Amino acid sequence: MAEKLIEKKYQQAKECPITIFMEQIGGKWKPVIIWLLILNEVMRFNELDKAINGISQKMLSQQLKDLERLKIVKRKSYPVIPPKVEYRLTEKGKSLKENLTSIMEWSNKNLK
């Protein structure tokens, strides 16, 4: 009984594309990171850190890792000291541009 319920929940989570999207691309920081990389093509860790108001290094690094895992962002690190790491969008990441643009437009029109 309980197992059946849990199984159903799991299937829903796996099946509703909007839910999946929100789980993976939603949240407080990911859309902002993606949007910055749409605007800037290549950004370093510190640049992102400075550009995003209020984010901590911990959060930034965590979100970037997530986005890498999702193949939305790619990371390129140079073996120099001090370290140099570049972040940019993958093709998949770039393909989010239209979605985010239309969200932005809707938001500007409808929310304050």
Added chain:
Amino acid sequence: MAEKLIEKKYQQAKECPITIFMEQIGGKWKPVIIWLLILNEVMRFNELDKAINGISQKMLSQQLKDLERLKIVKRKSYPVIPPKVEYRLTEKGKSLKENLTSIMEWSNKNLK
């Protein structure tokens, strides 16, 4: 100093349209509720409850209240017993259709 930081955070929250969107329309249940009302035009509380796998009545009522406050959903209640309440989208709510459709398509293409 600390106040300035807080103020900045606040401004960012107020200003980034994608962040605002995610805060208001994001989350686990809101997009699903909206999507169902796009598909069905009018739904009653229990219908939504049954249609959304895993949601509790508490969550449903909470989210519907939020969506009403945001003028995305409108509520029509009939003074009968047992109670009858209908939910449908406002024009603003309906205007989310394209956004959600394109999110769905992107999600189907890119996420599993």
Added chain:
DNA sequence: ACAAGTACTTACTTTTTAGTAAGTTACTTA
């Protein structure tokens, strides 16, 4: 008198997400 129906609310617990502050690495420059 009691169960059923509908749309909730309340109180409480658990889980998830985010924030804070400090530490780490390994080389460079003053």
Added chain:
DNA sequence: TAAGTAACTTACTAAAAAGTAAGTACTTGT
């Protein structure tokens, strides 16, 4: 010799979101 730099990680705390279970209100049908 000490400070600076970039990109992190770790340990800990706090806040927000979600889940669970039970209760409420009012009336009709049995």
